[in-house]
Amino acid sequence: MEQLILKYQNRIYNVILKICANPDDAAELTQDTFVKIIENIGRFERRSSFYTWAFRIGVNLTLNYCQRSAKHGFSSLDADDNEHSQHAKTQLKEFLSDDSSPDPAAVAQNKELGEIVVETLMKLDDAQRTVIVLRDIEGMNYAEIANVLGVELGTVKSRLSRARSSLRELLEATLR
């Protein structure tokens, strides 16, 4: 059991955190995910990989939690209340207007830019945010995402396409 937890805990926690944006909730949801995995491991039918089955449990728990949170009128992160510094906005503007290919390592080290991206992600709806997180953060392919979300491959393509378009528009809106 410990090996299972150690193997997946960071990846599952990271995905859940990027979806719900609250470290405490993410920790508790990760914990709940492992409890469910262990309790239901006898029902795992090997129709999909264990990896996608485990993430399916975690993502479903997280999306249920997000829906309940939204219904109850509170959000883990209130993006509208966050004022970005002029410096961060300038960096984002430079990044978006740069026609050359930026250095991913430099982007990763830019903390302020990262905060803007996280907050902008939270403005997407849950379904769009989840598909982007699974693809761009966890690095799943489309088939794995379809398996985790229980949707068709075409749905993943169209949802991811809309999600990236929306994210781009929202990031540009931040600069205005």
Place this chain on the structure above:
Amino acid sequence: MKENLNIDELLNSFIDGELTQRHRTEVQRLISHDPQVAKRLHELQECRMLVSSLPRAEAPADMAERVKASLDAPVFLAEKPSGFDTRRGATYLLVRKVLAAAAMIGLVAVLGVLVYSVLVPERPIEIPMVADDQPDSAPMVEPRPRVVVAEFYGRLELETDDFVAVDASVGRAIRDNGLSDCVSPTRPRDKGLYALSCSREALSLLLADLSSIWQKFDYATLFVETGQFAQQIVVNAVNTEQIGEIVEQDTLEKRTEVAANFALLNNMTELLPGKELFAAINGEEIDLITTVKPVYTSADETTKRLPPLTESGRKVHLTIMIVGSK
């Protein structure tokens, strides 16, 4: 618009490496011939890079321990009851209200019967007179039935957090009422112990004096002997009037009944809302006496040596024990 969406889907699939080699070649040709498509591809690539460059968070180090703990009592955050099932909630509340109302009605009825039986004095049974032809000058004198008066045996336990002052007050009241001779000579120092053997009248006077310091007792419990081995009636939160009334009963049966009624009444009064009302009915001042459930106690020092009931008269054997609150 739909065309743009399709191009976006195609470009995203291109970025994510989800295209076959043939489609990939076609997209590369499209990008090289159309600057707008090339620009859009760059925008989508930037989006992807921004998200994929976000720092990776690490799970709490104690995740394994937390999971183990949760396996004992799992309650999932995402499945915790929301409390928004209004229909079930309304039904539940209605059932609770009905049950609460029924319980209150039942309690009030029981209490009413008890209060009535305790407070309303019994009427003497009137024997109907029948006219007869007997001359008045020769009245038939019937022998008066002999009343068997049961002596009272009991123990009064008083607990106070002001032991020294209260013990002194009780001792003074005993002296003032001329009961010093009635007190047993053996008396431990750590507690006030007064073994009284006196008349009912003397006890009434003593109780009248003690009523002024009654509020200083945290607990006042009267143990009344019932005449049966190893069975006493315990009257919690007893007051001086109740003690007097219990002692005043001439027969053991009546005394047992009155004591049992007071025991039940005192306990219920403490448990019910509006206890001040019942205290007011009893003419009491509200004090801090706390009750526990009435019980028949097991054999103890008093009951083991239960003296025989006699016809000797209105005598009272009451052991008063005063202890300090712990």
